[in-house]
Amino acid sequence: xxxxxxxxxxxxxxxxxxxxxxxxxxxxxxxxxxxxxxxxxxxxxxxxxxxxxxxxxxxxxxxxxxxxxxxxxxxxxxxxxxxxxxxxxxxxxxxxxxxxxxxxxxxxxxxxxxxxxxxxxxxxxxxxxxxxxxxxxxxxxxxxxxxxxxxxxxxxxxxxxxxxxxxxxxxxxxxxxxxxxxxxxxxxxxxxxxxxxxxxxxxxxxxxxxxxxxxxxxxxxxxxxxxxxxxxxxxxxxxxxxxxxxxxxxxxxxxxxxxxxxxxxxxxxxxxxxxxxxxxxxxxxxxxxxxxxxxxxxxxxxxxxxxxxxxxxxxxxxxxxxxxxxxxxxxxxxxxxxxxxxxxxxxxxxxxxxxxxxxxxxxxxxxxxxxxxxxxxxxxxxxxxxxxxxxxxxx
Numbered sequence: 001x002x003x004x005x006x007x008x009x010x011x012x013x014x015x016x017x018x019x020x021x022x023x024x025x026x027x028x029x030x031x032x033x034x035x036x037x038x039x040x041x042x043x044x045x046x047x048x049x050x051x052x053x054x055x056x057x058x059x060x061x062x063x064x065x066x067x068x069x070x071x072x073x074x075x076x077x078x079x080x081x082x083x084x085x086x087x088x089x090x091x092x093x094x095x096x097x098x099x100x101x102x103x104x105x106x107x108x109x110x111x112x113x114x115x116x117x118x119x120x121x122x123x124x125x126x127x128x129x130x131x132x133x134x135x136x137x138x139x140x141x142x143x144x145x146x147x148x149x150x151x152x153x154x155x156x157x158x159x160x161x162x163x164x165x166x167x168x169x170x171x172x173x174x175x176x177x178x179x180x181x182x183x184x185x186x187x188x189x190x191x192x193x194x195x196x197x198x199x200x201x202x203x204x205x206x207x208x209x210x211x212x213x214x215x216x217x218x219x220x221x222x223x224x225x226x227x228x229x230x231x232x233x234x235x236x237x238x239x240x241x242x243x244x245x246x247x248x249x250x251x252x253x254x255x256x257x258x259x260x261x262x263x264x265x266x267x268x269x270x271x272x273x274x275x276x277x278x279x280x281x282x283x284x285x286x287x288x289x290x291x292x293x294x295x296x297x298x299x300x301x302x303x304x305x306x307x308x309x310x311x312x313x314x315x316x317x318x319x320x321x322x323x324x325x326x327x328x329x330x331x332x333x334x335x336x337x338x339x340x341x342x343x344x345x346x347x348x349x350x351x352x353x354x355x356x357x358x359x360x361x362x363x364x365x366x367x368x369x370x371x372x373x374x375x376x377x378x379x380x381x382x383x384x385x386x387x388x389x390x391x392x393x394x395x
Contacts, residue, residue: 206292
């Protein structure tokens with residue numbers, strides 16, 4: 001019996017018109033949803049006892065904290081990192097972790113520095129907390145720490161309570177911050193007394209050499225100045241709404257004493273029991289390897305397809321994460337170009353959406369995770385046609 005009913009309200013975040021290839025969404029394609037993995041996990045945990053249906057522990061489901069510590073420590077992108085269960089706090093995903101940190105550590109009117117460009121939806125969380133947002137320049141190696149230091153020493157610029165960064169496979173640019181910049185960034189955080197929110201949800205999705213260890217691994221101070229944020233949304237399923245904060249125990253203790261955590265118990269306890277089972281069975285590692293194989297093939301497809309249009313774009317092929325960041329070789333406003341692209345059945349995110357300074361008007365972000373390789377090649381063909389249409393109408 002089918003118990004589903006029609007609703008006037010949407011059931012998913014994503015909605016794409018028929019016939020359109022929308023590369024603006026950083027979502028997995030339908031065939032990559034781990035239905036069988038999670039079904040087996042649910043059958044197993046629900047057949048044992050009622051633990052999955054109770055209120056959870058404040059820091060998070062204990063067995064998952066322990067298993068996650070081992071799992072991460074065994075990955076090549078974490079191997080140099082000192083990590084124990086005391087360094088972890090389970091969250092309802094990365095966005096909730098940023099919001100939670102803003103609630104606990106910031107006040108109305110505080111300033112947050114973000115990379116320019118940065119994840120296009122993060123500013124709305126900081127605005128909800130009535131924070132002032134200031135962009136910091138970036139380059140092909142991520143956050144420009146020289147520019148950051150100059151801003152910090154400038155008395156005309158408000159000092160930040162937070163700095164939000166994506167050190168590994170940055171969204172949107174795909175850049176990876178090298179170790180020397182990570183170390184210097186932490187030195188600046190200590191010297192100028194601000195907290196680093198390191199959004200590292202793509203840390204485990206590398207398609208070649210692993211990135212440097214998470215930023216929290218470089219933080220050796222006792223009090224801590226880094227919150228490294230991870231997520232199962234990218235490596236298992238976004239509908240689980242589950243992630244983690246990795247930080248020095250003193251910072252983790254602040255989350256453990258927060259009113260919301262104490263009152264409600266563990267965040268997404270049921271999902272935690274499912275994920276623990278995928279770790280215990282080895283299925284999470286299998287799923288990550290499947291994703292890496294699939295996504296690396298799609299990266300190759302997009303990179304090879306872009307070679308067909310050498311006069312259109314400059315770019316660095318990503319070595320991990322979800323996105324290509326393209327800059328047009330001529331001055332074309334990608335917000336204006338989007339109108340032509342829509343007519344040709346392809347969509348993307350214009351560069352200006354990612355910039356707190358309204359820069360990068362000649363850039364755009366493409367995701368390769370939602371569609372199969374043949375669709376990606378077709379999307380780039382449509383994008384090229386759209387650029388030709390723009391050139392013709394503006395010549």
